Amino acid sequence: MNIPADLKYTEDHEWVRVEGDVAVVGITDFAQGELGDIVFVEIETEGEELDKGETFGTVEAVKTVSDLFMPVGGEVAEFNEALADDPELVNKDPYGEGWMIKIKVADAAELGELMDADAYKAMIEA
């Protein structure tokens, strides 16, 4: 199970990479494995200000659909347009080319509430 040590994690199996006041967000290797073959990622919230926990999009796999939740509040500043033509990037490279959105973080304190890699690993192995 690939769980990079330099990322933060949520209980909804998303990862967050902090780059200044921007949070890059995707789903974890565990999550893509559970979903199986991803067919498309739908994100129609670009430019919107959303609170932590609100839905920013959905990911459709062949056998199931799952909502995507804001790991921290802020503006959905950008989404990964490459996923429109190539949603399998989420399966192939969940922490790299399969990233989903960039959030302009509203309250940096919320970043501190996320799990580190060890805590996330403990959660999925529990």
Added chain:
Amino acid sequence: MKTTAFNKIHKSLGAKMVEFAGYEMPIEYSGIKDEHMTVREGVGVFDVSHMGEIWVKGPKALDLVAMINSNDPRHLAPGQAQYSCMPNGKGGIVDDLLVYCYSSEKYLLVVNASNIEKDWNWIVQQNEEIGAELENASDSMSQLAIQGPRAIAVLQKLTDVNLSEIKFYTFTVDRFAGVDNVIISATGYTGAGGFELYFNNDTAEHVWYAIFDAGKELGIKPIGLAARDTLRLEMGYCLYGNDIDDTTSPIEAGLGWITKFNNGREFIDRELLTMQKNEGVTRRLRGFKLRGRGIPRHGYELVNAEDSVIGHVTSGTMSPVLNEGIGMGYVAKEYSAFGTEIFVKIRNKNIPAEIVKLPFI
């Protein structure tokens, strides 16, 4: 949770295991799309040992089988199999099944895993005044489905029976992979061709390894239940519990072709189903293709252009062959004509779809 005789093999192959109908079953190995295309283009193997097997024997066997089935087993010759369903006495369906005819005094009924107990109780009840001999062999029999255009080439290496002579929906009982009394049946739930094999649990692992050794050079792969579902849905085959159940009639479900009223045969719900056939039904199970992006899923609403609900999705998926969203659902009769535009409500958006003929591919 029950297990099949292949449980250890599935786990050693790294399958993702889930509970299905009380059994721990493999849902996925290498990935749904890969498994799906393997069956469409090559050959794949499904463990379907969770299915139930019920023997009906004795002088009254045909009387019972003819009474409980919508399809007419009386014209079956030994070695023929038939798809059928069991009407439930209220116009619904107890289960759909395969009826294998050994002779007019010996039949094998193969039923859905989720319904074994319900079916058994139903059949025992119907048999009270008929008196056929019944045996539930579900726990001692294993079943593998070897499906795909290369299935015959793989299996032919393991038996002296000329498999090309086993016509679709016929079977033989013979020696296979050194095991006697294997049921070799030219049937399946994928539309990709191939065979289903039935044998005793104690030979299961041996049979599995023999098939995989024989199929290695042809790229044989194990296939999980998830791809079984996408494969059957591309063909428009009904899945009990989704597309048909105790509240849906075979006529509504488009199973008129296995509901036979000929030769005055008495069977459960004959009068009710005759009436439905003659007078028509108010809803029909139909296939539809999405024209916009989206994947229909069980339970989603089907609506018309005015946003009024006209039905619900019973099965839906992304077709790996078409790369489009496909589904089935009951729609009000006035929307059931092929080519009719309907909409699938997906997360509060109405995605356009078209009623199409089955199969999808």
